[in-house]
Amino acid sequence: MRAATVAPPLALGPGLGRSTVVIGSGIVLLLAVSLAAVAAGTSGVGVGDALAIVAHRLLGIGTVTWPLSSETIVWELRLPRIAAGIIVGAGLGCAGTVFQALLRNPLADPYIIGTAAGASLGAVGALLVPTVLPIAIGGWLGLGLVQIMAFAGGLAAVLAVYGIARGRGGTPVVTLLLAGYAVSSLLAAGVAMLMFVSGDRLAAVVSWLLGSLAGASWPRLAFAAPLIIVSFSLLLLRWRGLNALLLGEQRATHLGLEVEREKRILTGLAALATSAGVAISGTIGFVGLVVPHLLRLAFGPDHRLLLPASMVFGAVLLVLADLGARMVGGIPVGVVTALIGAPFFLWLLRRSLVVHD
Protein backbone atom coordinates (compact mmCIF):
# COMPACT_ATOMS: atom_id res chain seq x y z
CA MET A 1 0.00 0.00 0.00
CA ARG A 2 2.57 2.51 1.14
CA ALA A 3 5.06 1.67 -1.54
CA ALA A 4 2.43 2.26 -4.20
CA THR A 5 1.77 5.82 -3.03
CA VAL A 6 4.24 8.14 -4.69
CA ALA A 7 4.20 11.45 -2.85
CA PRO A 8 6.18 14.45 -4.03
CA PRO A 9 9.29 15.00 -1.92
CA LEU A 10 8.50 16.78 1.30
CA ALA A 11 9.72 20.35 1.56
CA LEU A 12 11.25 21.08 4.96
CA GLY A 13 11.36 24.61 6.30
CA PRO A 14 11.29 27.67 4.09
CA GLY A 15 13.54 26.04 1.47
CA LEU A 16 16.64 27.58 -0.02
CA GLY A 17 14.82 28.53 -3.25
CA ARG A 18 11.95 30.35 -1.59
CA SER A 19 14.29 32.10 0.84
CA THR A 20 16.47 33.28 -2.03
CA VAL A 21 13.40 34.75 -3.75
CA VAL A 22 12.22 36.56 -0.58
CA ILE A 23 15.65 37.92 0.36
CA GLY A 24 16.51 38.65 -3.28
CA SER A 25 13.38 40.70 -3.87
CA GLY A 26 14.01 42.49 -0.58
CA ILE A 27 17.50 43.44 -1.73
CA VAL A 28 16.18 44.65 -5.09
CA LEU A 29 13.59 46.74 -3.25
CA LEU A 30 16.29 48.10 -0.93
CA LEU A 31 18.43 49.12 -3.94
CA ALA A 32 15.46 50.82 -5.58
CA VAL A 33 14.56 52.74 -2.40
CA SER A 34 18.21 53.70 -1.85
CA LEU A 35 18.53 54.97 -5.44
CA ALA A 36 15.41 57.05 -4.99
CA ALA A 37 16.84 58.43 -1.75
CA VAL A 38 20.17 59.33 -3.40
CA ALA A 39 18.44 61.13 -6.24
CA ALA A 40 15.63 62.83 -4.37
CA GLY A 41 16.11 66.06 -2.51
CA THR A 42 15.34 69.74 -2.42
CA SER A 43 18.85 71.02 -3.11
CA GLY A 44 18.56 70.86 -6.88
CA VAL A 45 21.08 68.10 -7.61
CA GLY A 46 19.78 66.30 -10.68
CA VAL A 47 19.09 62.57 -10.64
CA GLY A 48 21.68 61.98 -13.37
CA ASP A 49 24.33 63.95 -11.51
CA ALA A 50 23.57 62.13 -8.25
CA LEU A 51 24.03 58.71 -9.85
CA ALA A 52 27.13 59.84 -11.72
CA ILE A 53 28.68 61.09 -8.47
CA VAL A 54 28.06 57.77 -6.74
CA ALA A 55 29.50 55.86 -9.72
CA HIS A 56 32.49 58.18 -9.80
CA ARG A 57 33.26 57.88 -6.09
CA LEU A 58 32.62 54.16 -5.81
CA LEU A 59 33.99 52.87 -9.10
CA GLY A 60 36.14 55.76 -10.29
CA ILE A 61 34.34 55.99 -13.63
CA GLY A 62 33.00 59.02 -15.51
CA THR A 63 34.33 62.55 -15.74
CA VAL A 64 33.49 65.34 -13.32
CA THR A 65 30.82 67.54 -14.87
CA TRP A 66 29.08 68.67 -11.71
CA PRO A 67 29.76 71.41 -9.18
CA LEU A 68 31.69 70.46 -6.07
CA SER A 69 28.72 71.41 -3.88
CA SER A 70 26.64 68.68 -5.53
CA GLU A 71 29.31 66.12 -4.73
CA THR A 72 29.34 67.22 -1.09
CA ILE A 73 25.55 66.95 -0.84
CA VAL A 74 25.41 63.47 -2.37
CA TRP A 75 28.57 61.96 -0.90
CA GLU A 76 28.79 63.63 2.52
CA LEU A 77 25.09 64.09 3.34
CA ARG A 78 22.75 61.78 1.44
CA LEU A 79 24.82 58.62 1.14
CA PRO A 80 25.88 58.35 4.80
CA ARG A 81 22.28 58.96 5.72
CA ILE A 82 21.08 56.13 3.46
CA ALA A 83 23.84 53.83 4.69
CA ALA A 84 22.88 54.64 8.27
CA GLY A 85 19.24 53.90 7.43
CA ILE A 86 20.23 50.51 6.01
CA ILE A 87 22.50 49.52 8.86
CA VAL A 88 20.28 50.79 11.70
CA GLY A 89 17.11 49.42 10.07
CA ALA A 90 18.72 46.01 9.57
CA GLY A 91 19.96 45.98 13.16
CA LEU A 92 16.57 46.95 14.59
CA GLY A 93 14.68 44.43 12.43
CA CYS A 94 17.00 41.61 13.44
CA ALA A 95 17.12 42.55 17.14
CA GLY A 96 13.31 42.78 17.19
CA THR A 97 13.00 39.28 15.76
CA VAL A 98 15.41 37.92 18.34
CA PHE A 99 13.73 39.62 21.32
CA GLN A 100 10.25 38.53 20.21
CA ALA A 101 11.38 34.89 19.98
CA LEU A 102 13.49 34.99 23.14
CA LEU A 103 10.94 36.74 25.35
CA ARG A 104 7.99 34.93 23.75
CA ASN A 105 6.13 38.20 23.83
CA PRO A 106 4.45 39.80 20.81
CA LEU A 107 5.00 43.30 22.24
CA ALA A 108 8.75 42.81 22.49
CA ASP A 109 10.91 45.16 20.45
CA PRO A 110 14.66 45.90 20.49
CA TYR A 111 14.17 48.50 23.23
CA ILE A 112 12.12 46.42 25.65
CA ILE A 113 14.75 45.40 28.18
CA GLY A 114 16.36 48.75 28.74
CA THR A 115 18.42 49.67 25.67
CA ALA A 116 16.30 52.68 24.71
CA ALA A 117 15.99 54.09 28.22
CA GLY A 118 19.69 53.54 28.97
CA ALA A 119 20.81 55.07 25.69
CA SER A 120 18.42 58.00 26.17
CA LEU A 121 19.73 58.81 29.62
CA GLY A 122 23.30 58.56 28.36
CA ALA A 123 22.67 60.73 25.33
CA VAL A 124 20.55 63.35 27.10
CA GLY A 125 23.10 63.56 29.89
CA ALA A 126 25.83 64.10 27.30
CA LEU A 127 23.76 66.72 25.49
CA LEU A 128 23.48 68.71 28.69
CA VAL A 129 27.12 68.37 29.75
CA PRO A 130 28.29 71.55 27.94
CA THR A 131 25.82 73.62 29.94
CA VAL A 132 26.80 72.03 33.23
CA LEU A 133 30.48 71.27 32.72
CA PRO A 134 32.17 73.00 29.82
CA ILE A 135 34.54 70.22 28.83
CA ALA A 136 35.80 70.04 25.29
CA ILE A 137 35.45 66.51 24.08
CA GLY A 138 37.64 65.78 21.10
CA GLY A 139 36.14 64.13 18.08
CA TRP A 140 37.39 60.65 18.76
CA LEU A 141 36.62 58.76 15.56
CA GLY A 142 34.25 61.60 14.75
CA LEU A 143 32.04 60.49 17.59
CA GLY A 144 30.62 62.97 19.98
CA LEU A 145 30.15 62.34 23.65
CA VAL A 146 26.44 61.87 22.87
CA GLN A 147 27.05 58.81 20.68
CA ILE A 148 29.51 57.22 23.10
CA MET A 149 27.24 57.79 26.09
CA ALA A 150 24.17 56.50 24.24
CA PHE A 151 25.99 53.32 23.25
CA ALA A 152 27.39 52.74 26.73
CA GLY A 153 24.07 53.62 28.38
CA GLY A 154 22.13 51.14 26.24
CA LEU A 155 24.52 48.28 26.98
CA ALA A 156 24.81 49.12 30.67
CA ALA A 157 21.03 49.14 31.07
CA VAL A 158 20.70 45.66 29.51
CA LEU A 159 23.52 44.32 31.67
CA ALA A 160 21.82 45.73 34.76
CA VAL A 161 18.43 44.27 33.79
CA TYR A 162 19.94 40.86 33.08
CA GLY A 163 21.90 40.92 36.31
CA ILE A 164 18.79 41.76 38.34
CA ALA A 165 16.63 39.13 36.64
CA ARG A 166 19.21 36.37 36.95
CA GLY A 167 18.54 33.82 39.66
CA ARG A 168 20.18 30.59 40.75
CA GLY A 169 18.06 28.45 38.46
CA GLY A 170 18.39 30.72 35.42
CA THR A 171 16.81 33.86 34.08
CA PRO A 172 13.03 33.53 33.66
CA VAL A 173 11.85 35.66 30.73
CA VAL A 174 8.90 37.04 32.70
CA THR A 175 11.33 38.36 35.32
CA LEU A 176 13.50 39.73 32.52
CA LEU A 177 10.53 41.60 31.05
CA LEU A 178 9.40 42.99 34.40
CA ALA A 179 12.93 43.98 35.43
CA GLY A 180 13.34 45.62 32.00
CA TYR A 181 10.14 47.55 32.51
CA ALA A 182 11.11 48.71 35.99
CA VAL A 183 14.67 49.71 35.05
CA SER A 184 13.38 51.51 31.94
CA SER A 185 10.88 53.44 34.06
CA LEU A 186 13.63 54.45 36.48
CA LEU A 187 15.90 55.63 33.67
CA ALA A 188 12.99 57.41 31.97
CA ALA A 189 12.44 59.33 35.20
CA GLY A 190 16.09 60.41 34.98
CA VAL A 191 15.58 61.52 31.37
CA ALA A 192 12.44 63.47 32.35
CA MET A 193 14.35 65.15 35.20
CA LEU A 194 17.15 66.17 32.83
CA MET A 195 14.61 67.51 30.34
CA PHE A 196 13.07 69.57 33.11
CA VAL A 197 16.39 71.26 33.89
CA SER A 198 17.59 71.42 30.29
CA GLY A 199 16.47 74.99 29.63
CA ASP A 200 17.26 76.14 26.11
CA ARG A 201 18.72 72.74 25.15
CA LEU A 202 15.30 71.09 25.34
CA ALA A 203 14.86 71.22 21.57
CA ALA A 204 18.08 69.27 21.01
CA VAL A 205 17.02 66.70 23.65
CA VAL A 206 13.56 66.17 22.12
CA SER A 207 15.05 65.93 18.64
CA TRP A 208 17.44 63.17 19.78
CA LEU A 209 14.69 61.28 21.59
CA LEU A 210 12.47 61.26 18.48
CA GLY A 211 15.27 59.71 16.46
CA SER A 212 16.86 61.01 13.30
CA LEU A 213 19.33 59.95 10.65
CA ALA A 214 20.26 63.55 9.88
CA GLY A 215 23.45 63.37 11.90
CA ALA A 216 24.82 60.40 9.96
CA SER A 217 28.41 60.68 8.78
CA TRP A 218 31.03 58.25 7.50
CA PRO A 219 33.02 58.29 10.79
CA ARG A 220 29.92 57.52 12.84
CA LEU A 221 29.05 54.70 10.47
CA ALA A 222 32.58 53.39 10.81
CA PHE A 223 31.84 52.97 14.50
CA ALA A 224 28.33 51.50 14.37
CA ALA A 225 28.38 49.43 11.18
CA PRO A 226 31.05 46.89 12.22
CA LEU A 227 29.32 46.30 15.56
CA ILE A 228 25.93 45.78 13.94
CA ILE A 229 27.28 43.64 11.10
CA VAL A 230 29.23 41.39 13.46
CA SER A 231 26.27 40.95 15.79
CA PHE A 232 23.74 40.14 13.10
CA SER A 233 26.12 37.83 11.28
CA LEU A 234 26.48 35.83 14.49
CA LEU A 235 22.71 35.96 15.07
CA LEU A 236 22.09 34.57 11.57
CA LEU A 237 23.96 31.42 12.58
CA ARG A 238 21.74 30.86 15.62
CA TRP A 239 18.45 30.11 13.83
CA ARG A 240 18.32 26.58 15.21
CA GLY A 241 18.30 27.82 18.79
CA LEU A 242 15.64 30.44 18.03
CA ASN A 243 13.48 27.83 16.28
CA ALA A 244 13.85 25.48 19.25
CA LEU A 245 12.79 28.31 21.58
CA LEU A 246 9.50 28.59 19.64
CA LEU A 247 8.47 25.39 21.45
CA GLY A 248 9.24 26.85 24.87
CA GLU A 249 12.37 26.61 26.98
CA GLN A 250 11.64 23.12 28.33
CA ARG A 251 11.24 21.61 24.86
CA ALA A 252 14.26 23.54 23.59
CA THR A 253 16.28 21.83 26.33
CA HIS A 254 14.98 18.44 25.16
CA LEU A 255 16.22 19.34 21.68
CA GLY A 256 19.74 19.79 23.00
CA LEU A 257 19.83 23.55 23.55
CA GLU A 258 21.76 24.97 26.53
CA VAL A 259 18.89 27.38 27.09
CA GLU A 260 20.44 29.73 29.66
CA ARG A 261 23.66 30.07 27.68
CA GLU A 262 21.70 30.67 24.48
CA LYS A 263 19.60 33.37 26.17
CA ARG A 264 22.72 35.20 27.31
CA ILE A 265 24.30 35.06 23.85
CA LEU A 266 21.15 36.14 22.03
CA THR A 267 20.42 38.99 24.47
CA GLY A 268 24.02 40.20 24.29
CA LEU A 269 24.19 40.21 20.48
CA ALA A 270 20.77 41.81 20.02
CA ALA A 271 21.53 44.47 22.67
CA LEU A 272 24.87 45.22 20.95
CA ALA A 273 23.19 45.78 17.57
CA THR A 274 20.45 47.90 19.13
CA SER A 275 22.79 50.07 21.21
CA ALA A 276 25.14 50.68 18.27
CA GLY A 277 22.16 51.71 16.12
CA VAL A 278 20.62 53.93 18.77
CA ALA A 279 23.99 55.63 19.31
CA ILE A 280 24.02 57.05 15.77
CA SER A 281 20.29 57.51 15.16
CA GLY A 282 18.52 58.03 18.47
CA THR A 283 15.52 55.90 19.41
CA ILE A 284 13.62 55.23 16.20
CA GLY A 285 10.49 53.35 17.11
CA PHE A 286 8.33 50.79 15.37
CA VAL A 287 10.84 49.25 12.93
CA GLY A 288 11.93 46.56 15.39
CA LEU A 289 8.37 45.82 16.46
CA VAL A 290 6.49 45.78 13.21
CA VAL A 291 8.97 44.30 10.72
CA PRO A 292 9.35 40.90 12.47
CA HIS A 293 5.57 40.64 12.90
CA LEU A 294 4.87 41.48 9.27
CA LEU A 295 7.37 38.91 8.05
CA ARG A 296 6.16 36.23 10.46
CA LEU A 297 2.59 36.72 9.24
CA ALA A 298 3.73 36.63 5.64
CA PHE A 299 6.37 33.87 5.65
CA GLY A 300 5.88 31.86 8.88
CA PRO A 301 7.97 31.65 12.05
CA ASP A 302 11.06 29.79 10.76
CA HIS A 303 14.11 31.88 11.71
CA ARG A 304 16.16 30.60 8.79
CA LEU A 305 14.14 33.00 6.66
CA LEU A 306 12.86 35.37 9.34
CA LEU A 307 16.27 36.60 10.51
CA PRO A 308 17.76 37.63 7.14
CA ALA A 309 14.38 38.89 5.91
CA SER A 310 13.93 41.10 9.00
CA MET A 311 17.33 42.67 8.30
CA VAL A 312 16.61 43.41 4.64
CA PHE A 313 13.04 44.64 5.17
CA GLY A 314 13.98 46.57 8.33
CA ALA A 315 16.50 48.42 6.15
CA VAL A 316 13.88 48.99 3.43
CA LEU A 317 11.37 50.43 5.90
CA LEU A 318 13.86 52.78 7.55
CA VAL A 319 15.37 54.11 4.29
CA LEU A 320 11.88 54.63 2.90
CA ALA A 321 10.68 56.32 6.07
CA ASP A 322 13.72 58.59 6.15
CA LEU A 323 13.14 59.54 2.50
CA GLY A 324 9.55 60.39 3.43
CA ALA A 325 10.72 62.40 6.44
CA ARG A 326 13.12 64.41 4.25
CA MET A 327 10.42 65.06 1.68
CA VAL A 328 7.98 66.36 4.27
CA GLY A 329 10.29 69.07 5.54
CA GLY A 330 12.40 67.05 7.93
CA ILE A 331 9.83 65.67 10.35
CA PRO A 332 11.20 63.00 12.76
CA VAL A 333 11.75 59.66 11.02
CA GLY A 334 10.17 57.78 13.95
CA VAL A 335 6.87 59.50 13.15
CA VAL A 336 7.11 58.30 9.57
CA THR A 337 8.00 54.68 10.48
CA ALA A 338 4.84 54.56 12.58
CA LEU A 339 2.77 56.26 9.89
CA ILE A 340 3.87 53.75 7.24
CA GLY A 341 4.18 50.68 9.46
CA ALA A 342 1.10 50.83 11.67
CA PRO A 343 -1.67 50.89 9.03
CA PHE A 344 0.04 48.15 7.00
CA PHE A 345 0.47 46.09 10.15
CA LEU A 346 -3.18 46.53 11.17
CA TRP A 347 -4.30 45.50 7.69
CA LEU A 348 -2.20 42.31 7.88
CA LEU A 349 -3.45 41.62 11.41
CA ARG A 350 -7.08 41.82 10.26
CA ARG A 351 -6.33 39.61 7.30
CA SER A 352 -4.69 36.95 9.46
CA LEU A 353 -7.74 36.95 11.77
CA VAL A 354 -9.94 36.04 8.82
CA VAL A 355 -7.59 33.25 7.74
CA HIS A 356 -7.28 31.61 11.17
CA ASP A 357 -10.96 31.69 12.15
Next chain:
Amino acid sequence: MTEAMRDSVAQLEAVSAGYPSLDGGRRVLAGADLTLAPGEMVALLGPNGSGKTTLLRILAGTLAVSAGRVTLFGRPIESWSRREVARRVAVLPQTTELPAGFTVADVVALGRIPHGRSWFGDDPADAAAVAAALRDADAEPLARRRVTELSGGERQRVLVAMALAQEPRLLLLDEPTLHLDLAHQIALIRMLERLRRARSLTVLAVLHDLNLAAVFADRSLILDSGRLIGAGGNGRAVDPVLASRAFGVPIQEAVTADGRRVLTPAAVHQAVD
Protein backbone atom coordinates in the same frame (compact mmCIF):
# COMPACT_ATOMS: atom_id res chain seq x y z
CA MET B 1 31.46 -1.03 36.02
CA THR B 2 29.34 -4.13 35.79
CA GLU B 3 28.21 -5.91 32.63
CA ALA B 4 24.60 -4.87 33.18
CA MET B 5 25.55 -1.20 33.46
CA ARG B 6 27.49 -1.22 30.21
CA ASP B 7 24.63 -2.75 28.29
CA SER B 8 21.88 -0.82 29.99
CA VAL B 9 20.18 2.13 28.37
CA ALA B 10 19.84 3.96 31.64
CA GLN B 11 20.58 3.20 35.25
CA LEU B 12 19.76 4.92 38.50
CA GLU B 13 21.54 3.92 41.72
CA ALA B 14 20.23 5.19 45.07
CA VAL B 15 19.11 8.41 43.47
CA SER B 16 17.65 11.22 45.54
CA ALA B 17 16.35 14.39 43.97
CA GLY B 18 14.01 17.24 44.66
CA TYR B 19 13.30 20.89 44.19
CA PRO B 20 15.18 23.40 46.34
CA SER B 21 13.23 26.36 47.64
CA LEU B 22 13.57 29.02 50.28
CA ASP B 23 11.82 26.93 52.94
CA GLY B 24 14.17 23.98 52.56
CA GLY B 25 12.66 22.41 49.50
CA ARG B 26 10.94 19.15 48.83
CA ARG B 27 12.65 15.84 48.31
CA VAL B 28 10.72 13.80 45.78
CA LEU B 29 12.95 10.81 45.15
CA ALA B 30 14.78 9.09 47.99
CA GLY B 31 17.07 6.22 47.10
CA ALA B 32 15.46 5.20 43.82
CA ASP B 33 17.05 2.39 41.80
CA LEU B 34 16.27 1.59 38.18
CA THR B 35 17.78 -0.23 35.22
CA LEU B 36 16.35 0.07 31.72
CA ALA B 37 17.45 -2.64 29.30
CA PRO B 38 17.58 -2.10 25.51
CA GLY B 39 14.22 -2.57 23.77
CA GLU B 40 12.23 -2.68 26.99
CA MET B 41 8.79 -1.22 27.33
CA VAL B 42 8.23 -0.05 30.90
CA ALA B 43 5.25 1.63 32.52
CA LEU B 44 5.84 4.08 35.35
CA LEU B 45 2.99 4.26 37.84
CA GLY B 46 2.35 6.12 41.04
CA PRO B 47 0.02 8.56 42.73
CA ASN B 48 0.06 12.28 41.96
CA GLY B 49 3.16 13.99 43.32
CA SER B 50 5.06 10.73 43.74
CA GLY B 51 7.91 11.86 41.46
CA LYS B 52 7.09 10.34 38.08
CA THR B 53 7.81 13.52 36.15
CA THR B 54 10.88 14.14 38.31
CA LEU B 55 12.19 10.71 37.32
CA LEU B 56 11.68 11.49 33.64
CA ARG B 57 13.52 14.81 34.08
CA ILE B 58 16.49 13.03 35.58
CA LEU B 59 16.62 10.54 32.71
CA ALA B 60 16.31 13.39 30.20
CA GLY B 61 19.25 15.09 31.88
CA THR B 62 17.33 18.26 32.73
CA LEU B 63 17.36 17.78 36.50
CA ALA B 64 20.50 17.14 38.51
CA VAL B 65 20.26 14.61 41.33
CA SER B 66 21.19 15.50 44.90
CA ALA B 67 22.56 12.04 45.66
CA GLY B 68 23.20 8.77 43.87
CA ARG B 69 24.46 7.91 40.39
CA VAL B 70 22.78 8.19 37.00
CA THR B 71 24.25 6.34 34.03
CA LEU B 72 23.13 6.82 30.45
CA PHE B 73 24.30 4.30 27.83
CA GLY B 74 27.12 3.22 30.10
CA ARG B 75 28.46 6.69 30.86
CA PRO B 76 27.74 9.01 33.80
CA ILE B 77 24.99 11.38 32.70
CA GLU B 78 27.06 14.45 33.60
CA SER B 79 29.62 13.47 30.96
CA TRP B 80 27.09 13.89 28.11
CA SER B 81 26.52 17.32 26.61
CA ARG B 82 22.92 18.52 26.25
CA ARG B 83 23.13 17.97 22.53
CA GLU B 84 24.54 14.46 22.87
CA VAL B 85 21.67 13.54 25.19
CA ALA B 86 19.13 14.99 22.73
CA ARG B 87 20.49 12.74 19.98
CA ARG B 88 19.77 9.67 22.11
CA VAL B 89 16.86 10.53 24.38
CA ALA B 90 13.57 12.02 23.21
CA VAL B 91 10.91 13.33 25.58
CA LEU B 92 7.17 13.76 25.14
CA PRO B 93 6.07 16.06 27.97
CA GLN B 94 2.46 16.38 29.11
CA THR B 95 2.00 19.58 27.17
CA THR B 96 3.80 21.04 24.20
CA GLU B 97 2.93 24.36 22.64
CA LEU B 98 3.07 24.15 18.86
CA PRO B 99 4.01 27.42 17.15
CA ALA B 100 1.31 28.80 14.85
CA GLY B 101 2.30 29.21 11.23
CA PHE B 102 4.17 25.90 11.07
CA THR B 103 3.09 22.85 9.13
CA VAL B 104 3.31 19.38 10.64
CA ALA B 105 6.43 18.67 8.56
CA ASP B 106 8.07 21.87 9.88
CA VAL B 107 7.40 20.86 13.49
CA VAL B 108 8.66 17.31 12.98
CA ALA B 109 11.79 18.80 11.38
CA LEU B 110 12.47 20.62 14.67
CA GLY B 111 13.33 17.17 16.01
CA ARG B 112 16.44 17.32 13.80
CA ILE B 113 17.86 20.30 15.70
CA PRO B 114 20.25 18.21 17.84
CA HIS B 115 21.64 16.59 14.69
CA GLY B 116 21.94 19.83 12.72
CA ARG B 117 25.19 20.38 10.90
CA SER B 118 24.69 22.24 7.62
CA TRP B 119 24.29 26.00 7.97
CA PHE B 120 20.90 26.15 6.29
CA GLY B 121 19.61 22.74 7.42
CA ASP B 122 18.85 21.25 4.01
CA ASP B 123 20.75 18.05 4.73
CA PRO B 124 19.34 14.99 2.86
CA ALA B 125 19.83 12.90 6.02
CA ASP B 126 17.47 15.27 7.86
CA ALA B 127 14.82 14.99 5.15
CA ALA B 128 15.06 11.18 5.24
CA ALA B 129 14.78 11.07 9.04
CA VAL B 130 11.74 13.37 9.01
CA ALA B 131 10.02 11.32 6.30
CA ALA B 132 10.67 8.09 8.23
CA ALA B 133 9.43 9.66 11.47
CA LEU B 134 6.20 10.85 9.83
CA ARG B 135 5.65 7.40 8.34
CA ASP B 136 6.38 5.49 11.54
CA ALA B 137 4.07 7.70 13.62
CA ASP B 138 1.21 7.40 11.09
CA ALA B 139 1.48 11.13 10.51
CA GLU B 140 2.35 11.06 6.80
CA PRO B 141 -1.08 12.25 5.60
CA LEU B 142 -0.85 15.16 8.04
CA ALA B 143 2.51 16.42 6.78
CA ARG B 144 1.22 19.49 4.97
CA ARG B 145 -1.47 20.41 7.48
CA ARG B 146 -1.09 23.44 9.74
CA VAL B 147 -0.38 22.50 13.37
CA THR B 148 -3.26 24.71 14.55
CA GLU B 149 -5.72 22.47 12.65
CA LEU B 150 -5.00 19.16 14.41
CA SER B 151 -7.26 17.07 16.64
CA GLY B 152 -5.96 15.75 19.97
CA GLY B 153 -5.11 12.33 18.53
CA GLU B 154 -3.41 13.80 15.47
CA ARG B 155 -1.44 16.19 17.63
CA GLN B 156 -0.09 13.34 19.73
CA ARG B 157 1.01 11.43 16.60
CA VAL B 158 2.79 14.57 15.36
CA LEU B 159 4.60 14.92 18.69
CA VAL B 160 5.64 11.26 18.55
CA ALA B 161 6.91 11.88 15.01
CA MET B 162 8.90 14.88 16.23
CA ALA B 163 10.45 12.72 18.96
CA LEU B 164 11.28 10.01 16.40
CA ALA B 165 12.98 12.59 14.16
CA GLN B 166 15.55 12.89 16.94
CA GLU B 167 16.36 9.23 16.20
CA PRO B 168 16.42 8.41 19.90
CA ARG B 169 17.27 5.12 21.53
CA LEU B 170 15.27 5.98 24.63
CA LEU B 171 11.79 7.49 24.46
CA LEU B 172 10.31 9.04 27.61
CA LEU B 173 6.59 9.79 27.65
CA ASP B 174 4.76 11.71 30.37
CA GLU B 175 1.12 10.58 30.40
CA PRO B 176 0.89 10.24 26.63
CA THR B 177 -2.74 9.07 26.82
CA LEU B 178 -3.89 12.18 28.66
CA HIS B 179 -6.79 13.88 26.82
CA LEU B 180 -7.13 10.96 24.41
CA ASP B 181 -10.34 8.94 24.05
CA LEU B 182 -10.25 5.17 24.52
CA ALA B 183 -9.75 4.33 20.84
CA HIS B 184 -6.88 6.80 20.51
CA GLN B 185 -5.29 5.55 23.74
CA ILE B 186 -5.21 2.04 22.34
CA ALA B 187 -3.97 3.24 18.95
CA LEU B 188 -1.12 5.12 20.63
CA ILE B 189 -0.12 2.12 22.76
CA ARG B 190 -0.14 -0.12 19.68
CA MET B 191 1.97 2.36 17.80
CA LEU B 192 4.54 2.51 20.60
CA GLU B 193 4.65 -1.28 20.68
CA ARG B 194 5.28 -1.36 16.93
CA LEU B 195 7.95 1.38 17.12
CA ARG B 196 9.74 -0.40 19.90
CA ARG B 197 10.22 -3.42 17.64
CA ALA B 198 10.87 -1.56 14.38
CA ARG B 199 13.37 0.89 15.86
CA SER B 200 14.61 -1.23 18.80
CA LEU B 201 13.58 1.60 21.05
CA THR B 202 13.47 1.57 24.83
CA VAL B 203 10.22 3.13 26.01
CA LEU B 204 9.40 4.45 29.48
CA ALA B 205 5.91 5.87 29.83
CA VAL B 206 4.10 7.41 32.78
CA LEU B 207 0.59 5.98 32.78
CA HIS B 208 -2.37 6.32 35.11
CA ASP B 209 -4.52 3.50 33.85
CA LEU B 210 -3.33 0.26 35.50
CA ASN B 211 -4.98 -1.95 32.87
CA LEU B 212 -3.47 0.02 30.04
CA ALA B 213 -0.12 -0.36 31.78
CA ALA B 214 -0.69 -4.08 32.13
CA VAL B 215 -1.32 -4.45 28.40
CA PHE B 216 1.33 -1.98 27.32
CA ALA B 217 4.35 -2.87 29.35
CA ASP B 218 6.79 -5.71 29.80
CA ARG B 219 6.93 -4.60 33.39
CA SER B 220 5.87 -1.69 35.47
CA LEU B 221 7.58 0.36 38.11
CA ILE B 222 5.62 1.93 40.92
CA LEU B 223 6.81 5.00 42.77
CA ASP B 224 6.09 4.69 46.47
CA SER B 225 7.54 7.13 49.03
CA GLY B 226 10.38 8.19 46.76
CA ARG B 227 11.47 4.66 45.84
CA LEU B 228 10.75 2.48 42.85
CA ILE B 229 9.04 -0.80 43.67
CA GLY B 230 7.62 -3.69 41.69
CA ALA B 231 9.51 -5.55 39.05
CA GLY B 232 6.58 -7.25 37.34
CA GLY B 233 7.40 -10.58 35.74
CA ASN B 234 5.59 -13.88 36.38
CA GLY B 235 3.10 -13.00 33.66
CA ARG B 236 1.94 -9.85 35.36
CA ALA B 237 3.05 -6.40 34.31
CA VAL B 238 1.37 -4.81 37.30
CA ASP B 239 1.38 -6.32 40.79
CA PRO B 240 -1.97 -5.64 42.54
CA VAL B 241 -0.48 -5.84 46.05
CA LEU B 242 2.24 -3.29 45.31
CA ALA B 243 -0.21 -1.06 43.45
CA SER B 244 -2.61 -1.14 46.42
CA ARG B 245 0.21 -0.07 48.73
CA ALA B 246 1.42 2.78 46.52
CA PHE B 247 -1.98 4.23 45.70
CA GLY B 248 -3.43 3.68 49.19
CA VAL B 249 -6.53 2.12 47.64
CA PRO B 250 -7.31 -1.62 47.74
CA ILE B 251 -6.87 -2.95 44.21
CA GLN B 252 -8.32 -6.31 43.22
CA GLU B 253 -7.38 -8.60 40.43
CA ALA B 254 -10.21 -10.25 38.56
CA VAL B 255 -9.99 -12.77 35.73
CA THR B 256 -12.27 -12.25 32.75
CA ALA B 257 -14.11 -15.05 30.93
CA ASP B 258 -11.36 -15.28 28.32
CA GLY B 259 -8.69 -15.58 31.00
CA ARG B 260 -7.26 -12.05 31.07
CA ARG B 261 -6.36 -10.38 34.34
CA VAL B 262 -8.09 -7.08 35.09
CA LEU B 263 -7.29 -4.69 37.92
CA THR B 264 -10.05 -2.72 39.59
CA PRO B 265 -9.99 -0.51 42.67
CA ALA B 266 -12.13 -2.26 45.29
CA ALA B 267 -13.26 1.03 46.79
CA VAL B 268 -15.27 1.84 43.68
CA HIS B 269 -17.45 -1.22 44.19
CA GLN B 270 -17.79 -0.56 47.90
CA ALA B 271 -18.90 2.97 47.16
CA VAL B 272 -21.49 1.75 44.68
CA ASP B 273 -22.78 -0.92 47.07
